[in-house]
Amino acid sequence: MNYRMARIISLVLALAAMGCIWFLTMSEDPNILLVATTGALFISALAVHLIFYRCPHCRKRLPSRGHPGESCRKCGKKLDS
Numbered sequence: 001m002n003y004r005m006a007r008i009i010s011l012v013l014a015l016a017a018m019g020c021i022w023f024l025t026m027s028e029d030p031n032i033l034l035v036a037t038t039g040a041l042f043i044s045a046l047a048v049h050l051i052f053y054r055c056p057h058c059r060k061r062l063p064s065r066g067h068p069g070e071s072c073r074k075c076g077k078k079l080d081s
């Protein structure tokens with residue numbers, strides 16, 4: 001998995017988790033399965049981000065906020081090459 005894919009997947013998982021939270025706040029009788037799913041989604045989003053959102057050359061983590069840019073800030077190599 002490359003860093004772009006990791007970024008998209010972790011974003012989708014985080015959004016799904018937020019959707020679950022919204023659903024939990026809406027429901028009067030929150031069920032444990034939904035609470036567990038929400039937790040699992042958040043943990044997977046974080047895991048994908050921490051494990052795969054890295055420079056393909058030096059494996060250093062890319063900045064979490066904003067766009068990582070054209071090249072790695074640690075080793076200077078192009079991220080897409």
Ligand SMILES: [Zn+2]
Nearest residue numbers: 055058072075
């Ligand atoms: Zn690098």
